[in-house]
Amino acid sequence: MKTIKEITQALKEATQVEEWMTEIAQDERAGVVKALVQFHKRLEKQEALKQAHQAKLDFDASYLPHQAAFVAGTDEAGRGPLAGPVVTAAVILPNYCVELLGVNDSKQLSKEKRNDFAKRIKEHALYYAVHFQSAEEIDRLNIYEATRQSMLKSMEALEVQPDFILADAMTLHTDIPQASIIKGDAKSLAIAAASILAKTARDDYMEALDEAFPQYGFAQHAGYGTKQHLEALAKYGPTIHHRKTFEPIKSMITQRE
Structure with missing residues (x-):
């Protein structure tokens, strides 16, 4: 009979239900029972992740004008x-991009996972671009318009023009066909990928800013x-x-004038 440690290790390494587990299921040792429960929970979680990923892939594919078309997602941070x-x-991701399993709204991910996914997105994306809209431009335009113009500039920075744009809750001033998707980072893989790139790029920027202005x-x-x-x-x-x-800040500046 295998030890609890050996069985636990085997279950940790398994990626699917196998024949040898039938016998393990009859093992009444508490450690084995616990390990088997954890194994099935892990499989259930993985299956849910796969289904969510497939739903995002199908969502993006539903906007393809034709099979060779480029659908671009855009989001902000x-x-x-x-x-x-x-x-x-x-x-712009490859159609049915399976390498980005687990990519989700950046707000739902830990910093470590965001950074890991950002690297993977850059490796597997067909094209990507990031745009920074300064505080000065935000003050000049207003935050909504500054964000909208920044989204368009990130689109224009892509090496190819997309055939369709999926924008997270925003309508862009462009002739390219588009859809404004409410909570798009939870529905679209392309938008979710864009949200991760935007968030990680902004976090890096703010960390660098912290070095210049540590008191804030x-x-x-x-x-x-x-x-x-x-x-x-x-x-x-x-x-x-x-x-x-x-x-x-506006009131602080007014009071000082």
């Missing part, structure tokens, strides 16, 4: 913060209006990277 750019990305804590809050950030603003005032049309 950083519309809400008080400081830093809004960052957008555009991504940008690496911790990425420019969002946390207690730490607001206290730093009250003490040191806004930088050139703060959005002057956003409150409470």
Whole structure:
């Protein structure tokens, strides 16, 4: 009879139900029972992941004008913060891209997983581009228009023109056929991939900004209006990277004039 340790290890390495598990299922040792339960839970989770991935693939494929067409997804990161750019990305993936299993809305992933997926997306995407829209442009245009123009610029930076655009809750000023998808990063693989590239690029930018302005804590809050950030603003005032049309920065500037 195999030891609990041997059975547990074998179950950890297994990727599907196999004949030898029939006998294991009769083993009443607590450690074996626990290992078998964990094995089945892992398979169920993996199957759910595959189904969710397939749903995203099918969603994107449903917008293909023809089989050889390019469908591009676009999304943004950083519309809400008080400081830093809004960052957008555009991504064209191979049709039925199976290598990106697990890619999801960037907000649903840990930082470690986002960074890992960002590398994989760049490896497997046919084309991708990232655009940074500065705080100055956000103040000049307003955050909605600044984001929309940034999305279009990321599209225009692609090496090929897409045949169809899937944009996360945004309509772009372009003649290219498009669809505005509410919660698109949860429905479309291309949009989800774009959300990850935008988020990781913006996080890297804010971490670099933190080195230049360590007193604000940008690496911790990425420019969002946390207690730490607001206290730093009250003490040191806004930088050139703060959005002057956003409150409470707008009022702070008015009071100083």
